[in-house]
Amino acid sequence: MGSSTIQFVLLLFVSFSLSDAQLLPPSTIPKRAGIIFDLERDPSTLQYMIKIKQGTPQSEVKLVVDLGGKLPWLSCHKGHNSSSYHPVSCSSPQCALANKPTSTLELCNGTANNACSVHMINPVTLSHRKGKLISDLVTVASNPDNQDTPVSSPRRCAFGCATTGSILSGLAKTSKGVAGLGRSSALSLVPQLAVAFRFSRIFALDLHDTNTDVKSGETGGKIYFGGGPYIHYLFGFDDLKERDLTYTPLLINPKSKEEYFVDVKSIKVHGITVPINKKLLSINKKTGTGGTKIDIRIPYTTMETRIYKAFTKAYTEWAESFNNANAELNDFLNITRVTPVAPFTTCFNSSTVPLVRMFQNNDPPGVAFIFPKSVWNISLFDMVRVNDGVDCVGFVDGGSKPKTSIVIGARQIGFLEFDISRSRLGFQQPNLREF
Numbered sequence: 001m002g003s004s005t006i007q008f009v010l011l012l013f014v015s016f017s018l019s020d021a022q023l024l025p026p027s028t029i030p031k032r033a034g035i036i037f038d039l040e041r042d043p044s045t046l047q048y049m050i051k052i053k054q055g056t057p058q059s060e061v062k063l064v065v066d067l068g069g070k071l072p073w074l075s076c077h078k079g080h081n082s083s084s085y086h087p088v089s090c091s092s093p094q095c096a097l098a099n100k101p102t103s104t105l106e107l108c109n110g111t112a113n114n115a116c117s118v119h120m121i122n123p124v125t126l127s128h129r130k131g132k133l134i135s136d137l138v139t140v141a142s143n144p145d146n147q148d149t150p151v152s153s154p155r156r157c158a159f160g161c162a163t164t165g166s167i168l169s170g171l172a173k174t175s176k177g178v179a180g181l182g183r184s185s186a187l188s189l190v191p192q193l194a195v196a197f198r199f200s201r202i203f204a205l206d207l208h209d210t211n212t213d214v215k216s217g218e219t220g221g222k223i224y225f226g227g228g229p230y231i232h233y234l235f236g237f238d239d240l241k242e243r244d245l246t247y248t249p250l251l252i253n254p255k256s257k258e259e260y261f262v263d264v265k266s267i268k269v270h271g272i273t274v275p276i277n278k279k280l281l282s283i284n285k286k287t288g289t290g291g292t293k294i295d296i297r298i299p300y301t302t303m304e305t306r307i308y309k310a311f312t313k314a315y316t317e318w319a320e321s322f323n324n325a326n327a328e329l330n331d332f333l334n335i336t337r338v339t340p341v342a343p344f345t346t347c348f349n350s351s352t353v354p355l356v357r358m359f360q361n362n363d364p365p366g367v368a369f370i371f372p373k374s375v376w377n378i379s380l381f382d383m384v385r386v387n388d389g390v391d392c393v394g395f396v397d398g399g400s401k402p403k404t405s406i407v408i409g410a411r412q413i414g415f416l417e418f419d420i421s422r423s424r425l426g427f428q429q430p431n432l433r434e435f
């Protein structure tokens with residue numbers, strides 16, 4: 001084992017230095033080809049999963065996508081059955097990356113077989129488990145929908161390997177671990193794929209078609225690594241990159257460096273500014289509380305109770321003022337509130353709402369998140385059809401003392417590009433469902 005570990009460490013150094021494409025003469029820089037994974041949604045937990053092929057012989061495993069995860073990890077309690085896997089040594093650079101700021105001396109102190117020990121966190125239960133860092137081969141197709149696209153040669157990827165099955169509790173039953181896509185760790189799947197396939201640290205989520213039928217796990221959702229072109233498969237010819245994305249800087253929460261925070265300065269509902277205590281919108285650098293982050297594991301955006309109340313009140317006021325402004329048309333245009341359906345609190349008779357918002361082109365969007373230098377307009381994705389005839393404002397009360405004041409969840413994401421290299425978040429304007 002000793003010699004294979006040394007070989008692996010050498011290999012790692014070589015691939016790290018070669019990955020800097022700027023050092024290569026232009027003719028040898030490979031044509032950029034990103035990686036696309038289909039997103040599957042677990043019907044009971046609503047978690048999104050990707051399928052990866054790993055090990056020798058190859059086996060397919062499903063991993064729950066966790067935007068704030070430090071590294072990808074698998075449950076190995078039934079053994080990790082692969083002839084191509086290497087344990088990562090406690091003295092390797094990868095082990096140091098996984099355990100920053102602990103020193104190598106401490107990492108190798110009293111470990112059996114020089115194995116690198118890592119902590120894994122279950123993003124649902126937040127329970128920690130110790131396990132080993134291993135590396136194994138991963139195979140991906142650069143475009144799973146296109147049979148002509150060659151499957152890549154396998155590349156090495158480091159995983160945490162948890163030896164207790166209980167670490168999987170709370171995760172989708174068919175999953176075997178977590179795909180951690182954190183923004184700061186060098187072992188997150190984003191930089192690992194960027195190094196292995198020589199593209200920049202960038203990924204994008206397309207959840208446009210994923211909310212129509214929550215009951216079936218089938219979604220049209222995709223996750224892209226390495227940048228565009230972002231092909232919208234519903235039509236097959238639509239390159240999202242051609243419609244300009246708008247950007248806002250990603251913030252770092254010093255107490256939660258792996259997560260993706262943005263600087264929401266205010267919120268508008270149908271053009272009306274929602275009154276919000278500004279303190280809630282900024283990150284408290286000492287405690288890490290407050291602010292706004294993106295989390296694909298949350299089905300609907302959550303807001304701290306006071307923000308939520310002001311926000312939903314703005315919706316009912318909008319409905320009233322709309323009805324008043326159209327009083328002579330109230331026989332046809334009369335937005336009507338109905339008994340809310342949990343977890344939502346503000347619902348309307350759908351036959352009185354949706355068309356109105358579509359044909360009035362110059363109507364402000366349902367929701368606008370105001371960033372320092374840009375505005376993210378969200379239209380239609382602000383509402384959720386909970387059953388025939390009832391549309392609800394698709395936001396949820398996040399409680400009176402949540403860690404993060406606003407957590408933008410799957411329903412409102414639409415299309416987002418997370419550009420770690422340039423520390424910015426790109427969104428599509430306007431955020432519309434395709435018809």
Ligand SMILES: *[C@@H]1O[C@H](CO)[C@@H](O)[C@H](O)[C@H]1NC(C)=O
Nearest residue numbers: 056057077078079080081082
């Ligand atoms: C490991 O692989 C061997 C041969 O492919 C198979 O017979 C065995 O059942 C596998 N064990 C596990 C735990 O998957």
Ligand SMILES: *[C@@H]1O[C@H](CO)[C@@H](O)[C@H](O)[C@H]1NC(C)=O
Nearest residue numbers: 103104105106107108109110
């Ligand atoms: C190694 O571990 C032993 C026992 O846990 C401890 O006493 C010692 O201080 C450790 N040494 C280092 C360098 O961390």
Ligand SMILES: *[C@@H]1O[C@H](CO)[C@@H](O)[C@H](O)[C@H]1NC(C)=O
Nearest residue numbers: 323329330331334335336337
């Ligand atoms: C409009 O809806 C309200 C209830 O939301 C109702 O009281 C009122 O009678 C309706 N107006 C017309 C003209 O239908």
Ligand SMILES: *[C@@H]1O[C@H](CO)[C@@H](O)[C@H](O)[C@H]1NC(C)=O
Nearest residue numbers: 338349350351352388389390
């Ligand atoms: C919605 O309004 C329509 C037309 O006024 C009515 O027939 C239907 O019963 C209402 N649905 C609900 C859920 O209130």
Ligand SMILES: *[C@@H]1O[C@H](CO)[C@@H](O)[C@H](O)[C@H]1NC(C)=O
Nearest residue numbers: 362363364365375377429430
């Ligand atoms: C967002 O909505 C506002 C209000 O309707 C509008 O003025 C603005 O142009 C929109 N921005 C984009 C990029 O669509």
